[in-house]
Structures are given as structure tokens and as C-alpha cells.
Amino acid sequence: MSLAYTVSGLLVGVLVGLTGVGGGSLMTPLLTLLFGFSPATAVGTDLAFAAITKSFGTLAHRAHGHVHWQVVRRLCLGSLPAAAATILVLKSAGELDAGWLHAIRVTIGVSVLLTVASLLLRKQMLAWLERHPRFQLEGRTQAVATVVVGALLGVLVTVSSIGAGAVGATLILLLYPRLKPAEVAGTDIAYAVPLTALAGLGHVWLGTVDWTLLVSLLVGSIPGIWAGAQLSRALPERLTRAALATTLTLVAIKLVS
Template sequence: MSLAYTVSGLLVGLLVGLTGVGGGSLMTPLLTLLFGFSPATAVGTDLAFASITKGFGTLAHRAHGHVQWQVVRRLCVGSLPAAVAAILVLKSAGELNAQWLHAIRVTIGVSVLLTVLSLLFRKQMLAWLARNPRFQLEGRKQVVATVLVGAVIGVLVTVSSIGAGAVGATLILLLYPHMKPAEVAGTDIAYAVPLTAVAGLGHVWLGTVDWNLLLALLVGSIPGIWLGAQLSRALPERIVRAALATTLTLVAIKLVS
């Protein structure tokens, strides 16, 4: 069975390398729907997985100067306390009963749908914002909005392990439309590292991390990400993203049904 986990890690890593998104959005539903892990274990293990892989990604983006650290700090001010609060709520629930597990599963499904919307309509949202510059936030309003966005994503990520990828990048771009795409990607990955680390450690405390599963996923995903990055030069991103959005939509429907 560990071979199946490694192959799954390889395939998800391939998609991440191709599109830059899809890690948590695919990995967590895959673990619950295909392999039958409980939602809590799937979320906890994926968070530990994400904190490691995103750490390597941050180093690469930092080397190229693609991280806007001021934005990272603002997001962390909101996301880290929210992640700790979400962990404490889960801890206070004690043994997760069927209702809690169903709530986590539905949250995963909703987070996947948000990822789909961000994939499909990011350009349209940016175009609307460009046509209506009065809605672009500046100064204190921009700071407060960034902290609030961080808090919402902190809760989503802690409960579902999804939201720090495409959803986070889209919201950053809407708040800071003048940032370059590489800066958005680098900033999104950079703030996700402490967030997934805090949330992942929280799930270690809750006992919802499967270490054997984590190792198998890492063995497959690291070469998968590298291979996907190489293939991304040859395959049209529009087609790959459309296929990813279709897959995620079907996954989300299955999760919330």
C-alpha cells in the first residue's frame, strides 16, 4: 500500500509542478476518498507534508527576490493566531465524533470549490478591479484587509489543509494587484510555511499525523514537482488548469454530497 501512496504523491507533485496549485486541494480529498483515511488524519498529514515542501519552495523564491516580506508579515498576523485558535477548538472537541468528521469533510469540499473559483475566475476578477480602481484598497484599509484574509485562510487551512494555494494567491493579487506574478507566488508560498508548520504541529499534538504515510508521500512528490516544472514548459497552462479545475469540481461535489 505504501507504493500506492508514493505514486499518489508523485501524481499530485506532478500537478503542483505543472500549475503551481493543487497540492492540498488534491492530496487531502485523495486520502479521504480513495484511501479511506479519516478527514482529520488526511488534513493533519497533508499539513505536515505541505510545511516541508513549501519550505523548499520558499528558499527558491527568496533566492530570486520574489517574496514581499511586508505582506507575509501582515498575513501571518492574521493566520497564525487563527490557526492556533482552530487547533484549540478541535482539541476541546476531544474525540472527533461523526458530526465533527462530517463538518471537516464539508469544509474540505468548500475549500476545494473556492480553489476552483480562484482558478477559473482570477483573470475576470482582476479585470473588474482594473475597471473599478475605487475598490482597490490602500493604506490602513489594505493592512486590515490583509490581516483578515490571513485569519480566514488560517482557519480554512487548519481545518481542511486547503486554501493557502490558489485561494491565497488570488486574494493576495486582489489586495495587491500591482505585484508581479512571481512575487504573488513567492509571497503566497512564504506565508504558507509558518502557517502550515503551526497548523501541522497542532495536528501532531492532536495525534492526527500518520508518519508512515507522510514519508511515502514525500518520496513521490519531490521528484513529481521537479518533473512537473520541466513539463510545464511544453504543455499549455490553460489546458492543464482547465483539467485541474474540472477534476477538483468533481471531487468537491463528492465531498459535500
């Protein structure tokens, strides 16, 4: 079975390399729906997986000066306490019963749908902001809004392992529309590292990380991401994003039904 996990990691890695998003939003539902892992184990293992893979991505973006550290600090100010509080709530619940597992599954589905909306509507939302510049936040209001967004993402990511990618990048872009695309990507990955690391450690404490599964996924995903990045030069971005959005929509419907 570990070979199947490695192949799955490879396929997800290719999609992440092609589109830049979709790691958690594909991996967690895949583990739940295809391999039958409990939602809690799928979330915990994927968070540990994300913390490791995003660390390498942060190093690359930092080397190119693509990380906007002030935005990272603001997001972490909201996301880290929210993640810690969410872990404590899950811990206080004791052994997760069927009701908790169903709630986590539905949260995963909703998070996937938010990812789809982020993929499909990002350009339209930015265009709307350009037409209505009075709604662009600045100064203290922008800083407070960033902390609040970080807190919301902290809860969402800790419960579902999804949201630190496309959803986070879209919200960063809406709050800071003057950032370059590379800066949005670098900043999104950089803030996600401490968030997924803390949430992942919390799930280790909860006992919901499958270490054998984690290693198998990493063995496949690392070369997969590299291969996807090479393929992205040949395939149109619109085509790959549309395919990813369609796949995620079907996955989300299956999760919430």
C-alpha cells in the same frame, strides 16, 4: 500500500509542478476518498507534508527576491493566531465524533470549490478591479484587510489543509494587484510555511498525523514536482489548469454529497 501512497504523491507532485497549485486540494480528498483515511488524519498529514514542501519553495523564491515580506507579516499576523485558536477548539472537542468528521469533510469540499473559483475567475476579478480602481484598497485599510484575510485563511487551512495555494494567491493578488506574478507566488508560498507548520504541529498534538504515510507521500511528490515543472514548458497552461479545475470540481461534488 506504501507504494500506492508514493505513486499518489508522485501524481499530485506532477500536477503541482504543472500548475503551481493543487497540492492540498488534491492530496487531502485523495487520502479521504481513495484510501479511506479519516478527514482529520488526511488534513493533519497533508499539513505536515505542505510545511516541508513549501519550505523548499520559499528558499527558491527568496533567492530570486520574489517574496514581499511586508505582506507575509500582515498575513501571518492574522493567520497564526487564527490557526492556534482553531487547534484549541479542535482539541477541546476531544475525540472527533462523526459530526465533527462530517463537518471537516464538508469544509474540505467547500475549500476545493474555492480553489476552482480561484483558478477559473482570477483574470476576470482582476479585470473588474482595473475597471473600478476606486475599490482597490490602500494604506491602513489594505493592511487591516490583509490581516483579516490571513485570519480567514488560518481557520480554513487548519480545518481543511486547503486554501494556502490558489485561494491565498488570488486574495493576495486582489489586495495587491500591482505585485508581479512571481511576487504573488513567492509571497503566497512564504506566508504558507509558518501557517502550515503551526497547523501541522497542532495536528501532531491532536494525534492526526500519519508519519508512515507522510514519508511515502514525500518520496513520490518531490521528484513529481520537478517532473511537472519540466512538463509545464511543453503543455499549454490553459489546458492544464482547465483539467485541474474539472478534476477538483468532481472531487468537491463527491465530498459534499
